[in-house]
Amino acid sequence: EVQLVESGGGLVKPGGSLRLSCATSGFTFTSYSISWVRQAPGKGLEWVSSISSSSTYMYYADSVKGRFTVSRDNAENSVYMEMNGLRAEDTAVYYCARALRVGSWLESWGQGTLVTVSS
Amino acid sequence: EIVMTQSPATLSVSPGERANISCRASQSVGSNLAWYQQKPGQSPRLLIYATSTRATGVPARFSGSRSGTEFTLTISSLQTEDSAVYYCQQYYDWPPVTFGGGTRADIK
Numbered sequence: 001e002v003q004l005v006e007s008g009g010g011l012v013k014p015g016g017s018l019r020l021s022c023a024t025s026g027f028t029f030t031s032y033s034i035s036w037v038r039q040a041p042g043k044g045l046e047w048v049s050s051i052s053s054s055s056t057y058m059y060y061a062d063s064v065k066g067r068f069t070v071s072r073d074n075a076e077n078s079v080y081m082e083m084n085g086l087r088a089e090d091t092a093v094y095y096c097a098r099a100l101r102v103g104s105w106l107e108s109w110g111q112g113t114l115v116t117v118s119s
Numbered sequence: 120e121i122v123m124t125q126s127p128a129t130l131s132v133s134p135g136e137r138a139n140i141s142c143r144a145s146q147s148v149g150s151n152l153a154w155y156q157q158k159p160g161q162s163p164r165l166l167i168y169a170t171s172t173r174a175t176g177v178p179a180r181f182s183g184s185r186s187g188t189e190f191t192l193t194i195s196s197l198q199t200e201d202s203a204v205y206y207c208q209q210y211y212d213w214p215p216v217t218f219g220g221g222t223r224a225d226i227k
Contacts, residue, residue, distance in 0.1 A: 035216075037163075045155075045163065045206055045218040059214040095162055103213040105153035105168035112162055 002026040002108045004034075004096050009113030016086050020113060022079040022096030029077040030054070033102040036070065036081055038092035039112075048094070050102045051079060057102055064090075086117045121145050121212050125205075125219035132197045133227040140222045142207035144188040151211035154183060154192045157221075158203045166205075167192065194224070202226045 008020040022034060035050040049070045050059045058070050069082040079096060093114050097106035122145040132138045142152070150170040155163040165174045167183040170190060180195045194201055207219040 044221045045208075047214070047216045047218070050214070061215050097163075103210050103216060105165060105208065105210060106155075106163075107165055107174070109162040109164070 002098075004098065004108060004110035006094060006096050006110045006113040009094065009115045011116045011118065012086055013119050014087060014117055016117070017082070017084045018086065018115060020081040020083065020094055020096075020115070022081075022110060024077045024079075024098070027098070030074050032098040032100060033104070034072065034079040035097050035099060035102075035106060036079075036094055037097060037106070037109075038090075038094045038115075040089075040092045043092075046092075049081060050099075052102050059102065083115070086115075088117050091115060091117050120215060121148060121209050121217050123207055123209055123217050123219035125207060125222050127222060128220070129223045129225065131225045131227050132194075134199055135196050138194040138197050138201075138224055140192040140205050140224070142190040142192070142219050144190070144209055146212075147188055148209040148211035150185060151209055152183070152185065152190045153208045153210065154181075155206045155208065156201075156203045157206065163206065197224070197226065199226050 003025045005023045036048040051070045067085040072079045093112040095112045097109040124143045126141045152170050154167040157163045170185045171183040182193045184191050204221045210216045
């Protein structure tokens with residue numbers, strides 16, 4: 001069974017940092033790109049970042065560029081997102097999702113992890 | 120950035136009736152369009168990709184079509200379990216991939 005499990009969310013003050021993790025199982029991790037998509041409370045979906053299967057390519061939304069960094073560990077079948085300089089507008093549920101290639105449809109999604117940025 | 124505009128924002132349909140959800144792209148996206156379903160408290164689920172190809176396990180009552188830059192998700196006979204928010208997503212011109220604002224389907 002394909003599984004993606006996010007963790008690392010929580011309450012953080014503005015300007016603070018968090019590291020999200022996406023642990024995967026049930027598929028050949030090295031064949032898939034992984035994306036992060038967020039959803040602010042009561043709002044729609046917003047793409048945040050994507051990393052290619054071999055970490056060759058990383059992409060970011062303008063809203064997070066320079067503050068967020070995506071990485072992956074193919075030995076651990078996991079993807080990470082380092083989030084620095086957090087702002088109130090970063091408050092959202094963060095989902096990781098897999099795709100056969102970067103910039104494609106998102107086949108399977110995790111259950112999400114909530115990040116709350118508030119003083 | 121390609122803007123995806125969904126309509127209506129909300130639709131209310133009786134069980135067994137047909138539901139159509141529209142998604143218009145601000146410029147051509149070819150057939151690079153996917154649809155997702157999100158039920159309350161759940162993560163999104165892929166329904167359709169490449170405009171009209173159903174994902175694994177998706178019932179045949181869900182179908183997708185295209186006319187130019189306008190895309191339609193049709194639920195041929197709405198079931199109570201189809202109550203959800205539906206999102207379209209273009210992946211033609213990226214980054215960024217972009218999503219529509221969502222359409223809530225309520226069951227009368």
